[in-house]
Amino acid sequence: MRIINKDELKHDAKLINELKKSIFVYPTDTIYGIGCDATNEELVKKIREIKRNPTHPFSIIIPNGRLVALSSVVIEPFKGQTTFSVSGSEIP
Numbered sequence: 001m002r003i004i005n006k007d008e009l010k011h012d013a014k015l016i017n018e019l020k021k022s023i024f025v026y027p028t029d030t031i032y033g034i035g036c037d038a039t040n041e042e043l044v045k046k047i048r049e050i051k052r053n054p055t056h057p058f059s060i061i062i063p064n065g066r067l068v069a070l071s072s073v074v075i076e077p078f079k080g081q082t083t084f085s086v087s088g089s090e091i092p
Contacts, residue, residue, distance in 0.1 A: 023047060035061065 020037045036043035038060045048054050
């Protein structure tokens with residue numbers, strides 16, 4: 001296991017590519033989360049196996065508004081931290 005700080009992520013493209021192929025643990029405001037590249041179906045399947053939860057939905061973290069706009073319908077512009085709750089059938 002390796003602990004990575006956010007400064008390393010800002011400057012290390014190789015590290016970012018490694019994370020895209022990995023399952024990782026990250027802090028949130030109240031708990032730690034388990035994550036992966038949500039576009040990697042194998043890693044998503046592995047997380048479902050780890051959590052022993054094959055059908056329940058889980059959260060997807062999107063780092064900026066531009067990526068939200070690419071993958072969903074934004075009702076109104078936003079700044080700062082925002083939480084959206086949508087069902088999988090609502091995401092194009």
